[in-house]
Structure formats: C-alpha cells, structure tokens
Amino acid sequence: MARGLLYFSLVFMCFMFAQMATLIWRVIALTPEFASQGFSMSMLDTTKFQERWMELSSNGNVIALVSLLSGVICLALLLYLVYRWKGERMRFFLALNMPKLRPTAIWTGGFILLFAVLEGIAYFLPEMDSAFMEKIMASATNYPLLFFGLGLAPAIFEEFLLRGLLYGSLRHMLDKHASIAITAGVFTLVHQQYDWYILLLYVLPLGVFLGYARAETGSIWTSVWLHALNNCASMLLPHGS
Numbered sequence: 001m002a003r004g005l006l007y008f009s010l011v012f013m014c015f016m017f018a019q020m021a022t023l024i025w026r027v028i029a030l031t032p033e034f035a036s037q038g039f040s041m042s043m044l045d046t047t048k049f050q051e052r053w054m055e056l057s058s059n060g061n062v063i064a065l066v067s068l069l070s071g072v073i074c075l076a077l078l079l080y081l082v083y084r085w086k087g088e089r090m091r092f093f094l095a096l097n098m099p100k101l102r103p104t105a106i107w108t109g110g111f112i113l114l115f116a117v118l119e120g121i122a123y124f125l126p127e128m129d130s131a132f133m134e135k136i137m138a139s140a141t142n143y144p145l146l147f148f149g150l151g152l153a154p155a156i157f158e159e160f161l162l163r164g165l166l167y168g169s170l171r172h173m174l175d176k177h178a179s180i181a182i183t184a185g186v187f188t189l190v191h192q193q194y195d196w197y198i199l200l201l202y203v204l205p206l207g208v209f210l211g212y213a214r215a216e217t218g219s220i221w222t223s224v225w226l227h228a229l230n231n232c233a234s235m236l237l238p239h240g241s
Contacts, residue, residue, distance in 0.1 A: 004169025
C-alpha cells in the first residue's frame, strides 16, 4: 500500500505542477505584453500578471485546454508507474475490464436519480449555485474543447487516479467500504474550486456513489462513464459540480 500511496502522491503533485505550468503558458501566450517580454520568474510577482491570471483562471477555453493537457500527461505517467509496479496485474489492479451492460445500466439509472435529487436540492438552495462553473460556461466559445477538456479528460484522469491507483492501493490493507470512504474524501478535497456546502452536499455524495459503482461492477470504466456524464450534465446546468 505504501508504494501505491507514494505513486499517488507523485502523480497528484505532477498534475498540480502541470496545471500551473500550462496556465502560466496560456497567460503569457494570450497577453501580448508578456509574450513580447518572454518568461521570467519576476513576471509572476507583478500585479498585472496576477490580475491576468485571475481573469484567465475562470475562462472556459483556457481551463479546458489546461485540464486536457495536464490530464493526458499525468494519465500517461500514472499508467507507466502502475505498469512498472504491477506488470501484467495492472489490468486487475486498475479494474480495466469492460463492465457488463446490465449492471452499467442499473448504476446509470441510480446516478440519474442521484443527480436529480442533488439538482433538486440545488434548486431550492440558491447558494448551491456554482459561480465558478457559470463563469466557465459564459466565457467558453470552443465547445468541442470544452467537452474533451472539462467533460471527458477530468473524468478519465480523476477516476484512474482516485478509483484506480488510490483505491487499489488502499485495498491492499483496508476493506471495500473504508477504501471507498477515504477515496471519496480525497475526491472532495481536490475540488477546492467549489464552496464548502457544494463539496459537502454534492461532491462528497458523488464520490461515494462513484466508488461503489467501480467496486460493485469491478470496472473503472463504470465510474469513468458516470463521472463524464456528471461533468457534461453540469456544464448544461452550471449550478451543479
């Protein structure tokens, strides 16, 4: 388990660094003043750069590209590390086998019901509206990039990182329920762009549901599918997670 947690920490730190580096690249590339100067560490401390950073950090096109690039790079790193560790057992460890149609349909129906309940709560609690997602959607113009960058890529990378590497590592010593609970907690903590009540009332229940979907069907692709479905639905209904 210790080795798996070490790999999890390494991939997560690389993901955070890749996101930051990619966003810095986009800030410079989309700001003529910075592009003409070239990159320097001192630039990062200027008020102009910080203002531009805050502006583009909620721009739909920029965030979708940042998410897509960082997700693809770090997914490749994750698969490499797990393969070096588990070899031919990687398929079992990450639960890469395709799920059967019937349980997938059942879990999809359960997700639709959960999503409807959470959206109902959000409807009666206006404070559940996500200003972050609303800004993303209002500024987005490249919708194919938005689908791949915010709908598909995060679903694949986060599921492989959390319900794949982390969950599989925890299962070396913990039972299914404890592993799902810890994974859901970490899933909640990594979504700090949302307010605490959204994390508690939306993200955490979603994390628990995705964990059981992966465990009960024996396939990571079930949780990837449901996570992607959630992301795409949330882009159509911005007050979701």
